[in-house]
Amino acid sequence: MTRSTADLMADRARLLGPNVATFYDDPLHIVRGEGVWLWDAEGRKYLDCYNNVPHVGHCNPRVVEAICRQASTLNTHTRYVHEGILAYVERLTATMADALESAVLTCTGSEANDIALRMAEAVTGHRGIIATDATYHGNTSLVSQLGQSNVPTVGFGLDQYFRFVAAPDSYRNPDPDGALFAQSVAARIDALKADGTGFAALVVCPYFLNEGFPRHADGWLKAAAEVVRKAGGLLICDEVQSGFGRIGTHMWAHEKMGVVPDIVVLGKPMGNGHPIGGVVTSSDILGAFRSGYRYFNTFGGNPVSCAAAMAVLEEIEAEDLMANARKVGAYAQERLTILAGKYDVIGDVRGSGLVFGAEMVLDPADKTPASGYADRVINQMRQRGVILSKLGRHKNTLKIRPPMPFSTANADLLFDTLDAVLAQTPVAP
Amino acid sequence: MTRSTADLMADRARLLGPNVATFYDDPLHIVRGEGVWLWDAEGRKYLDCYNNVPHVGHCNPRVVEAICRQASTLNTHTRYVHEGILAYVERLTATMADALESAVLTCTGSEANDIALRMAEAVTGHRGIIATDATYHGNTSLVSQLGQSNVPTVGFGLDQYFRFVAAPDSYRNPDPDGALFAQSVAARIDALKADGTGFAALVVCPYFLNEGFPRHADGWLKAAAEVVRKAGGLLICDEVQSGFGRIGTHMWAHEKMGVVPDIVVLGKPMGNGHPIGGVVTSSDILGAFRSGYRYFNTFGGNPVSCAAAMAVLEEIEAEDLMANARKVGAYAQERLTILAGKYDVIGDVRGSGLVFGAEMVLDPADKTPASGYADRVINQMRQRGVILSKLGRHKNTLKIRPPMPFSTANADLLFDTLDAVLAQTPVAP
Numbered sequence A, B: 001m002t003r004s005t006a007d008l009m010a011d012r013a014r015l016l017g018p019n020v021a022t023f024y025d026d027p028l029h030i031v032r033g034e035g036v037w038l039w040d041a042e043g044r045k046y047l048d049c050y051n052n053v054p055h056v057g058h059c060n061p062r063v064v065e066a067i068c069r070q071a072s073t074l075n076t077h078t079r080y081v082h083e084g085i086l087a088y089v090e091r092l093t094a095t096m097a098d099a100l101e102s103a104v105l106t107c108t109g110s111e112a113n114d115i116a117l118r119m120a121e122a123v124t125g126h127r128g129i130i131a132t133d134a135t136y137h138g139n140t141s142l143v144s145q146l147g148q149s150n151v152p153t154v155g156f157g158l159d160q161y162f163r164f165v166a167a168p169d170s171y172r173n174p175d176p177d178g179a180l181f182a183q184s185v186a187a188r189i190d191a192l193k194a195d196g197t198g199f200a201a202l203v204v205c206p207y208f209l210n211e212g213f214p215r216h217a218d219g220w221l222k223a224a225a226e227v228v229r230k231a232g233g234l235l236i237c238d239e240v241q242s243g244f245g246r247i248g249t250h251m252w253a254h255e256k257m258g259v260v261p262d263i264v265v266l267g268k269p270m271g272n273g274h275p276i277g278g279v280v281t282s283s284d285i286l287g288a289f290r291s292g293y294r295y296f297n298t299f300g301g302n303p304v305s306c307a308a309a310m311a312v313l314e315e316i317e318a319e320d321l322m323a324n325a326r327k328v329g330a331y332a333q334e335r336l337t338i339l340a341g342k343y344d345v346i347g348d349v350r351g352s353g354l355v356f357g358a359e360m361v362l363d364p365a366d367k368t369p370a371s372g373y374a375d376r377v378i379n380q381m382r383q384r385g386v387i388l389s390k391l392g393r394h395k396n397t398l399k400i401r402p403p404m405p406f407s408t409a410n411a412d413l414l415f416d417t418l419d420a421v422l423a424q425t426p427v428a429p
Helices: A005-016 A061-071 A083-093 A109-124 A179-194 A222-230 A283-292 A303-318 A321-342 A371-383 A408-424 B005-016 B061-071 B083-093 B109-124 B179-194 B222-230 B283-292 B303-318 B321-342 B371-383 B408-424
Strands: A030-034 A037-040 A045-048 A102-106 A128-132 A162-165 A199-204 A234-238 A263-266 A277-281 A346-352 A355-360 A389-391 A397-399 B030-034 B037-040 B045-048 B102-106 B128-132 B162-165 B199-204 B234-238 B263-266 B277-281 B346-352 B355-360 B389-391 B397-399
Touching (some): A005 B102, A045 A408, A061 A303, A083 A102, A083 A277, A083 A303, A102 B005, A109 A199, A109 A263, A109 A277, A162 A179, A199 A222, A222 A234, A303 A321, A321 A408, A355 A371, A371 A389, A371 A397, A371 A408, B045 B408, B061 B303, B083 B102, B083 B277, B102 B109, B109 B283, B128 B179, B162 B179, B179 B199, B179 B222, B199 B222, B222 B234, B303 B321, B321 B346, B355 B371, B371 B389, B371 B397
Parallel strands (some): A128 A162, A128 A199, A234 A263, B128 B162, B199 B234
Antiparallel strands (some): A030 A037, A037 A045, A263 A277, A355 A397, B030 B037, B102 B277, B263 B277, B355 B397, B389 B397
């Protein structure tokens, strides 16, 4: 006996409180998932073009089996020695540059960013953090204050240490080699030093996902990294969204951007939905943190989490999902570009691998964001069984970021549906 | 082919960094768990008298089955409607007073405490937090600064908002009705108001687990709660260790202490090791938090976490584990009391349900803490196949906090072994 969505929404308000947002005007009541597909309570099937957390596919058999096997064998904590965490960190760090050799495992990307900022404080002795003005790095008291799009009015005043640079925007404010971005960072560093706060770190998603994944040439972050290092600060790359092969060309977006970060932050897709996050860094930085701070995380790095995360790495390799992301992503951008030729509302097509999208504008010349229109498109797509979302500073960029086994046939269904929705949705409401 | 523990310890230092503590001088390499038992890599069996996270027993079949079933069906997030989280919060809040009617689910107790402090800030408009000077409430930048026993030297200076009262100590400084404790809290509140910080909340474990679980009469926290409310602050009870029936007499230790907290914080045992935590509070407080803060936790309250947590509640009820805790706990204290008559080093026997222990002292008159001796006892017990630990301000109190299916036969093995160890371990080294 299935309860109505309206009933469940009333229960949500009562049990989970106000302002617990759902996606879509007509919320989805999802009950089952498999690969790139989701089913609602009425048996309706949806193509998932949005969820990056089930990185290797909803209910991936390899991951499910790893979780079941380990959960029925042992699940404790890192106060005992266990091979699972060691084998996982060994394999994970092997995918990164030599200097990125050790890790702290957590349960969430938020916990990982919260550690990364403290590492920067421990190493530099300062607390000044620089981020972009259209980002999000998590939900703890400390890191939530980096999320300008989320403007918390509570949080113990931690924003006192944070400074923001304009998010890169390749469509409106081209910055081909990242020199302008580096200059903005340099200006904030100078200001932090001048006002006595001091500079600890620049924290960015190296593919600037929340900012709308601007089109950047390879090596684009080099100039900013140089400025950061010269000022004695650390470069923190939050790869929660951009990592694990999603961009198709590289396992980690920081590689594409031409930098080796001091700290890499991991989260969402790491355990395919099982709660695991982490920080990868050098022995020196980890040592500095651990000498100032006896960090322990009860669930972090437990045998089940590590088994899930290991299965994700194995699946990426076994199914060559990075190559799939590259191939399907290229195909998707071709199809999006064709649609852009047909519909003026598509102002810009961007992406790499299995993160791509289109910026919607009211007028191609003025580039006025069509935020409301993007919203209507997304809701229409949901009604037609295709799940996606939007992001960027103006919330007008389609956010398409499906599970990694997404195929060209899936892309065809996505774009055939998008074509139909755009044809039937007038830009002027 | 099993690798040596020494080999694995070298890998830990290399991959996980320095200062990642293990328990015992001779670290345990645990590979399997079932009920109250753990096995090491050499097949040796240990009686687990320490781990509270596997609340309903290591690899509890009901929990494992719930995790496997849900992980192979669907694992998404709360942006979609799902019955699992609603059914769980309904059942969880039904175990508490009416005012504790809604919840935010997280992945860890640390995340939950981090939210609880922000709730207090949102409701009161102030940031002054009071805790005891021998406690621990988690590992985020904010809440880690409450942990005096962990003295972090980094953490963005958040301790500026925190004030500490002496941890209660029924053995050395009796305070039968909690009036002295309430006076200390009142003095800190006055100081917070006088220095302009303002008062937001008192946060305590209602059974004062980390402080050494002092012997307190029922209703002991009433006086402090009254002081807190009169000053316009919130009472936060961190039930991460004391909740879910562990103390045997009540599902929640705050009931024994005679108070209804404004906020209850949950963690460790909630999902039997699966990463889930949460905050339970009133609709008004949750509303105040959510209006100042659009909190979202990607993994928090996901269908698998809720299935695991629901199975824990079901198992507690089906196996009447609270009654078992009461019965076995009473028996354990009898046996401990007999040992106290035999060995002068046992200065005090305390506990309730399946959290109990003995304070070790060099001299019953002076009550000088026998911290080093307690350490030797714990290591001897480990060598004899019984796992326990120590805690309290002086780290001289045996910490016995086994999985809830712990039986009187298990207690017999524990105390027979302890008797043998105490007989063979001279107090003067």
